Amino acid sequence: MNWTLDQLNAFVTAAEMGSFSAAARKLQKAQSRISSAIANLEIDLGFELFDRSSRYPQLTELGKQMLPEAQYVLAQCQRFRARAMFANDFDVISLRIAMDEALPIETTTSVFTAFGQKFPHVNLTITSGSRDDVANAVAKEKADIGLMLGSTALPSEVDFESLGFFKKILIFGQSHPLSTVSTISRTQLQSHRQLALCNRSGEGREDTFSPNHWYIDSYYLICDLAIQNQGWAVVPEYISQSSWFADKLRVQLCDHLFFNSRLEFGVVKRGDRAPNHIEKWLISQLVNLNR
Numbered sequence: 044m045n046w047t048l049d050q051l052n053a054f055v056t057a058a059e060m061g062s063f064s065a066a067a068r069k070l071q072k073a074q075s076r077i078s079s080a081i082a083n084l085e086i087d088l089g090f091e092l093f094d095r096s097s098r099y100p101q102l103t104e105l106g107k108q109m110l111p112e113a114q115y116v117l118a119q120c121q122r123f124r125a126r127a128m129f130a131n132d133f134d135v136i137s138l139r140i141a142m143d144e145a146l147p148i149e150t151t152t153s154v155f156t157a158f159g160q161k162f163p164h165v166n167l168t169i170t171s172g173s174r175d176d177v178a179n180a181v182a183k184e185k186a187d188i189g190l191m192l193g194s195t196a197l198p199s200e201v202d203f204e205s206l207g208f209f210k211k212i213l214i215f216g217q218s219h220p221l222s223t224v225s226t227i228s229r230t231q232l233q234s235h236r237q238l239a240l241c242n243r244s245g246e247g248r249e250d251t252f253s254p255n256h257w258y259i260d261s262y263y264l265i266c267d268l269a270i271q272n273q274g275w276a277v278v279p280e281y282i283s284q285s286s287w288f289a290d291k292l293r294v295q296l297c298d299h300l301f302f303n304s305r306l307e308f309g310v311v312k313r314g315d316r317a318p319n320h321i322e323k324w325l326i327s328q329l330v331n332l333n334r
Contacts, residue, residue: 053080137166141177141186175242193307202314208305213297216272236274
């Protein structure tokens, strides 16, 4: 078959407008060209699309079946054209983002919604994992950009750009011995097991304060264990306030107990290339979101 997009366009427009003359006016072509295009399409297909026995052409049964198929082909062509024009202007038609699973969903959902509205022709891939997973995905060029909590151990291929901080708080279970203490001191914390964060390989460990400690690779698992009174921990405030843990943990501010009670988060990107215009837009949105 050798049908063309012009023939499909003539067929669809004539069917939607109700006549060949109306289709010609809409497409700004001579009516004879519309009639010829549809006739040649019918010859190529081997059956009639319109019944021309009355004043206005009517779709045949086969014409009714072929109309949505032709509309779909034209819609895909329009999408192809739009993506090609976008790529020609900006050289970006896809973006891969790796996200730290410990980040709050609320921090990014609104940004991704705005992304879809501003860049409707860009394909977006979002994956999640630990901080190591995010940094390594960017380092190995499996992701274009990463959003993650701060880490002191990053691959040499990537740079970290800070976007802001989350407040950390002290947590422990409702029946933990610390729950009976009105004012907690550093000495009392040292007397009980600490639940501290590490990466998935058991390395990249955060500093511990208590000599008795467990290293765990997930803030969410840390909170679960704290609920079971297995130890105390310092975690991002938003995690302890999530629906999974709300009202199940005892929470206290810890600014007076630790030198650093804030947790940094930011963007990781390859150090050997500058961010493109879409990545710059995304970073600026995340910065504004945290203000």
